[in-house]
Amino acid sequence: MLLISCPNCGSRDETEFHYGGQAHVAYPENPNELNDREWAEFLFYRDNTKGAFAERWLHSTGCRQWFNMLRDTVTYEIQAVYPMGAPRPAAAPPAAESGTASTAPDSTTTGTARPSIAATSTSTASRSTTAPEGATK
Amino acid sequence: MADLLPEHPDFLWRNPEPKSSYDAVIVGGGGHGLATAYFLAKNHGMTNIAVLEKGWLAGGNMARNTTIIRSNYLWDESAAIYEHALKLWEILPEELEYDFLFSQRGVMNLAHTLGDVRESMRRVGANKLNGVDAEWLDPQQVKELCPILNINDNIRYPVMGATYQPRAGIAKHDHVAWAFARKCDELGVDIIQNCEVTGFLKDGNKVVGVKTNRGTINTEKVGLCAAGHSSVLAEMAGFRLPIQSHPLQALVSELHEPVHPTVVMSNHVHVYVSQAHKGELVMGAGVDSYNGYGQRGSFHVIEHQMAAAVELFPIFARAHVLRTWGGIVDTTLDASPIVGITPVENMFVNCGWGTGGFKGTPAAGLTFAHTIATGTPHHLNKPFALERFETGALIDEHGAAAVAH
Ligand SMILES: Cc1cc2nc3c(=O)[nH]c(=O)nc-3n(C[C@H](O)[C@H](O)[C@H](O)COP(=O)(O)OP(=O)(O)OC[C@H]3O[C@@H](n4cnc5c(N)ncnc54)[C@H](O)[C@@H]3O)c2cc1C
Numbered sequence: 001m002l003l004i005s006c007p008n009c010g011s012r013d014e015t016e017f018h019y020g021g022q023a024h025v026a027y028p029e030n031p032n033e034l035n036d037r038e039w040a041e042f043l044f045y046r047d048n049t050k051g052a053f054a055e056r057w058l059h060s061t062g063c064r065q066w067f068n069m070l071r072d073t074v075t076y077e078i079q080a081v082y083p084m085g086a087p088r089p090a091a092a093p094p095a096a097e098s099g100t101a102s103t104a105p106d107s108t109t110t111g112t113a114r115p116s117i118a119a120t121s122t123s124t125a126s127r128s129t130t131a132p133e134g135a136t137k
Numbered sequence: 138m139a140d141l142l143p144e145h146p147d148f149l150w151r152n153p154e155p156k157s158s159y160d161a162v163i164v165g166g167g168g169h170g171l172a173t174a175y176f177l178a179k180n181h182g183m184t185n186i187a188v189l190e191k192g193w194l195a196g197g198n199m200a201r202n203t204t205i206i207r208s209n210y211l212w213d214e215s216a217a218i219y220e221h222a223l224k225l226w227e228i229l230p231e232e233l234e235y236d237f238l239f240s241q242r243g244v245m246n247l248a249h250t251l252g253d254v255r256e257s258m259r260r261v262g263a264n265k266l267n268g269v270d271a272e273w274l275d276p277q278q279v280k281e282l283c284p285i286l287n288i289n290d291n292i293r294y295p296v297m298g299a300t301y302q303p304r305a306g307i308a309k310h311d312h313v314a315w316a317f318a319r320k321c322d323e324l325g326v327d328i329i330q331n332c333e334v335t336g337f338l339k340d341g342n343k344v345v346g347v348k349t350n351r352g353t354i355n356t357e358k359v360g361l362c363a364a365g366h367s368s369v370l371a372e373m374a375g376f377r378l379p380i381q382s383h384p385l386q387a388l389v390s391e392l393h394e395p396v397h398p399t400v401v402m403s404n405h406v407h408v409y410v411s412q413a414h415k416g417e418l419v420m421g422a423g424v425d426s427y428n429g430y431g432q433r434g435s436f437h438v439i440e441h442q443m444a445a446a447v448e449l450f451p452i453f454a455r456a457h458v459l460r461t462w463g464g465i466v467d468t469t470l471d472a473s474p475i476v477g478i479t480p481v482e483n484m485f486v487n488c489g490w491g492t493g494g495f496k497g498t499p500a501a502g503l504t505f506a507h508t509i510a511t512g513t514p515h516h517l518n519k520p521f522a523l524e525r526f527e528t529g530a531l532i533d534e535h536g537a538a539a540v541a542h
């Protein structure tokens with residue numbers, strides 16, 4: 001079970017949230033000009049990153065707002081929470097070399113560069129419950 | 138008493154050093170990789186080939202799955218390939234000279250709502266038209282086949298009936314892997330464990346070799362059978378796959394006397410249960426919602442499936458969870474696999490079997506071997522080509538793919 005820091009409500013159990021898959025996938029600007037390959041990419045192809053992955057979450061049983069999260073798909077460590085529309089923060093260096101199966105689930109990346117968006121780091125136990133500026137409604 | 142397991146043969150396979158070149162290299166030593174290598178050697182005479190496995194043989198999903206085998210899928214394309222697989226399961230113990238305890242104890246898919254009932258009856262009809270054995274059972278018949286099931290209407294989602302496939306069942310997955318591996322070895326295939334593919338050598342758009350942690354290996358052809366890691370390998374090779382990798386868990390109880398004669402799956406309340414030969418209750422349910430390569434999932438998923446299990450099987454209330462584990466499953470949007478050619482010349486892919494590819498192992502291997510050997514689709518895997526995401530000819534099996542398994 002993940003402990004997810006909703007930008008509006010604070011830390012809540014994963015069961016309160018709904019997963020929305022890869023973030024930053026924009027609707028095509030000129031849909032009429034897309035060929036079949038490009039439609040396939042938009043509809044069916046998503047990154048399947050092993051490592052830091054930017055993804056959308058919806059706090060469906062709380063404030064019902066969408067937000068983005070940067071999470072390591074190997075360690076499941078949440079590296080940043082940031083508003084919809086904001087650019088993806090820099091990833092922390094990968095905790096594991098791609099392909100090694102030996103990553104300890106509880107491995108941490110303390111001491112390494114944290115994503116720089118203020119008030120979105122989730123590594124601190126207590127965090128502000130105020131919405132970061134620009135949280136989408 | 139529960140069954141005793143058969144003894145292993147004295148010899149299973151060699152552990153050879155990788156050669157500098159092969160006619161074909163299969164990436165991934167799970168069930169699909171091993172079955173592919175077996176059929177390449179047996180049906181196409183390609184014996185100068187290797188299976189490269191980054192960990193130990195069958196250490197991925199192959200020995201983590203809950204071993205349900207059935208072919209009662211809705212669409213013609215799926216019924217054809219899964220039923221072919223089931224027919225192969227029926228002859229493979231003899232062909233591979235290895236008793237992997239394929240037990241055709243039947244599989245029941247419960248219906249709990251009017252929508253379920255209609256969908257199930259439709260699927261029974263479709264199955265019959267495709268020569269797949271299928272029956273509709275009313276609640277009383279469900280109870281007769283599986284007396285420990287609660288068919289009372291005092292539960293949130295009472296059992297309104299079930300589809301039943303008598304020829305379906307379970308097998309011992311690790312024995313299946315060893316059976317294929319032993320025959321592969323006998324036919325001259327090199328099975329190389331602890332050999333991780335880290336990149337590909339290309340000549341223009343053509344793959345000509347693989348880079349591994351044990352050196353570079355030249356090869357004419359590459360077949361990817363990497364399940365949850367397919368996207369990672371495709372990215373190394375320079376193309377994309379429409380796949381999302383998710384954690385999928387399962388669990389077993391302590392050993393019990395035989396109480397559960399068949400396999401019961403419920404799509405709606407979301408659990409499935411069988412009893413293994415040794416006596417453990419084997420249970421599974423859905424994937425964790427998020428993408429994950431961690432081979433572990435969340436406890437709330439287990440909690441949810443246990444609630445469903447106890448409601449359906451009140452006698453399980455005092456059983457204990459002995460072990461839980463997770464695999465990484467490669468899901469597609471239409472819940473159907475991807476088998477065929479890739480944008481890279483001489484590279485082929487078999488993936489996307491997601492939560493239900495154990496049952497498909499023999500047919501995946503047979504048809505994928507054909508595609509690798511001839512460079513063309515097999516009539517059974519043709520509809521499952523990567524191009525379907527561009528043509529729009531999706532094979533939507535979300536209904537029949539059932540509760541993730
Ligand atoms: C909990 C669970 C329950 C399931 N239950 C069922 C069920 O009841 N019925 C059913 O039909 N299916 C079930 N499945 C699905 C089924 O297990 C899979 O679809 C199937 O095993 C996938 O094929 P495979 O055996 O080849 O995969 P795997 O055994 O995962 O093989 C892939 C192999 O590739 C290797 N690999 C990855 N990257 C590299 C690399 N770079 N270099 C070298 N090797 C690499 C991996 O180590 C792995 O061994 C279940 C899966 C899980 C996780």
Ligand SMILES: [Zn+2]
Nearest residue numbers: 006009059063
């Ligand atoms: Zn919230």
